[in-house]
Amino acid sequence: MDLTNFQPTRTLPGLLLDRASREPDTVALRYWRDGAAQAVTWQSYADRVRDLALGLSAQGVKHGDRVAVLSSARPEWVFTALAVQSVGGVVVGVYPTNSPAEIEQLLVHSEAIAFVGETTTDLTKIAGIATRTPKLQLVVGIDDAPPELPQRIKGTRWETLREEGARYADGPDRLSKLVSAGSLDDPAVLFYTSGSTGAPKGVTHSHRTLQHSIQTVIGLYPQLISRDHDVVGFLPLAHVAPAVVSVFTPLLSRLVVTYCSISEYEDVLRAVRPTVVLWPPRFYEKIAGKLIARPATWPRLRCYAYDAAMWAGRRVAELRWSRRRPSLLLRIAYAAALRGVFLPLRAAVGMDRVRIAYTASAAMPESVLAIWQIWGLDLRECYGLTETAGTPIAHFSQKFPRPGFIGKEFSDPRFQVKVADDGEMLLRAPLLFAGYWRNPAETEEVFEDDWFCTGDLMERTLQGDIRLIGRKKDVIITRGGKTINPQPIETRLRESPLINEAIVVGDGRKYLTVLFEPSTNVDEQSAEALAERLRAEVDRVNADLARVEQLKDFCILPRPLQAEHGERTANGKMKRNAVLRSFATLIDEMYGANDDAAIANHVRSKPN
Structure with missing residues (x-):
């Protein structure tokens, strides 16, 4: 072929x-x-x-x-x-x-x-x-x-x-x-x-x-x-x-x-013991969480070996991401770590025969991708939509890519990617869908000439690597007129084992806040203790954000998001607008009575 x-x-x-x-x-x-x-x-x-x-x-x-x-x-x-x-x-x-x-x-x-x-x-x-x-x-x-x-x-x-x-x-x-x-x-x-x-x-x-x-x-x-x-x-x-x-x-x-x-x-x-894996991020995250817990049950000597292997793995990963070659001694140490520690660890979940794995469909927390790469699994991101079916963009050849990038367009010259003036990713490729079923108006709306408008915002490095920076329809426009992409902030927050879902709020408001759905793996603890730990996670993420992007407050949801309430899709994706409607009272409480709902609604009505 x-x-x-x-x-x-x-x-x-x-x-x-x-x-x-x-x-x-x-x-x-x-x-x-x-x-x-x-x-x-x-x-x-x-x-x-x-x-x-x-x-x-x-x-x-x-x-x-x-x-x-x-x-x-x-x-x-x-x-x-x-x-x-x-x-x-x-x-x-x-x-x-x-x-x-x-x-x-x-x-x-x-x-x-x-x-x-x-x-x-x-x-x-x-x-x-x-x-x-x-x-x-x-x-x-x-x-x-x-x-x-x-x-x-x-x-x-x-x-x-x-x-x-x-x-x-x-x-x-x-x-x-x-x-x-x-x-x-x-x-x-x-x-x-x-x-x-x-x-x-x-x-x-x-x-x-x-x-x-x-x-x-x-x-x-x-x-x-x-x-x-x-x-x-x-x-x-x-x-x-x-x-x-x-x-x-x-x-x-x-x-x-x-x-x-x-x-x-x-x-x-x-x-x-599959050789091919292509999963959404949550499955890599779930399995990695179980593997991370295993060393706690090991004898002390084996724990020392794991710590040493992790040291070598981190050093090798950092050098790979900067496209530098590890020294001979480090390569020998990492080969020993892979054979003696990481492959047996992965074998416990049937992942030892996989050499290259891919993830798509949602933002992958960088820490999850990093841990699998440290363990020797060449985990790469790829990109696709229902409208593309396949993966027009991926790390098709680059080994152990730096987290945060989805790669380059497929090598067939019929597969093309360009950036619109507003930063939206546009695609042209033979795998593009034939149209929305009996809806020519919506089909026409997502095409400019013969370019498909993905709705995703992207940027490209000098080397041609593509990074997603948010969804065009998900941008938040604050009362101060600042346009913010919430997804990178939410992805950083979800790196925490405490947090299952994070929904950044702030469209038409003075500042940003966030709703938290705690992880089901969180140990039983008082509401005060959980709130204190979540505050630390907010502080961790805020430290790397511009002032207008920083989260000023948070709220813990009283229940998990549910498909029955329209808050999740059939395949588990969060439906932002439905969540905002379901928990509107909680959101208003974070901002107080002085927040002007009329202005917020006016801003929301403007095109993104």
Whole structure:
């Protein structure tokens, strides 16, 4: 696969047929069941997709129809997606955590004619909203049969649908004929945005744009096309990054996914010992927190060895970030630390075979990235949006990059990045989405000429490295007219183990304050003691901030942020405006009665 001049030639199901023909008995994927990994070959994969596609076709699903899928990360999601695409349909990903109202919104907006759900809970949600989804004709249960549905909607089990399709199968030609009717520019998947800045939008990706997304994932790990690699798939496949990595990238590479539930992923990591990792920051942070606690239980001599290894690791990391070469003695000391201390430490969580790892989807605290690099894991940031699906910007080749930078654009000359006059990042690349589903006005709004407006603010170094400095829509304009990006401040605050979430406040106000959601790992202590420790964290961050950026006060939230209150999206992202509404009284108390709400509202109404 030529990464710099790649041109898709087949739809995604076409790629599946190619693999099944070339290497029918090779393992395509695995899934975790009863404490062991079960293998599925490429031929078995294609057979299941064929039977399911013919079953869907017999139920009236045809070219252009939308089919919603709500499930955890498991092979049935994958087989269903490729089966829907085989008949020319469009997959609509639904998060397992979506409420009935959110599911209804997605089904109505996408006009889905079929729904595939995993559990009785999922199917019960659909039964409750079915009368308000007029296009819905078919409900399929993976684990259980659907409950009673309106007469116009047929309910069946996933396995029953597949068995019905098998009766129509007379060899691979039936599937080939279906697949050959598809086009590279047909819509393949609707990924709905998280809704952190408004109503969720259906982001349309075609077979062509998704394969250019795969192109960039392979650019992160070029060895994916020459040797087998393992990854553990546990994140919801309705989200764009896990779908691209775990569902579609294996079609063009030698990546083998082991699917498991999110409750099992730590056990599966230890068993599989993956070679490829691409996670949001919170998973690196969670695992690092557990590893950091381990030395406290070790014998004194082993603790001394760990301290010495950390000393060498810090020195090597600092030299790497400044692009200087460590001395021979330091390289020898670090090699010993890696082999004798850090790799065994990482092996305890199944991370010892990973040499290069990536993170995306949220700001990575520099301390988290730094600790993994000290431990010898070349953890790098990369950049992508639902609208890009893949990673047009990343540290594709720079080893152990300095924290805080997301890298450079992909080497293919069709991938271009430029900075608008107001600092916004603009992209032009073949992986860009085909548009928002049935919303040409919003699609037109995010393009200037043929450049996609990302909404992210960036700056570029003389060496070409790109750093994100905030979101265009998240800027705070204080009463004094100062424009401040809250995200870098929030990221610094979240470096503290005391803080799970930090929301900087100050739009239209005299100064900045912050709301804290304490970490669940904080030891039980009095409110006064916790407040004192949080004050110290505020002082730590304030010390490096300009006067207008400094936080003058803080408040501890009385409860965690909740998706049910609209304060978090389905994939856990904080929804700033919803949080500000939920805790408006607390915010007003931090500023006092003299703060002029009318002026604040006037400032908020101005364009950013």
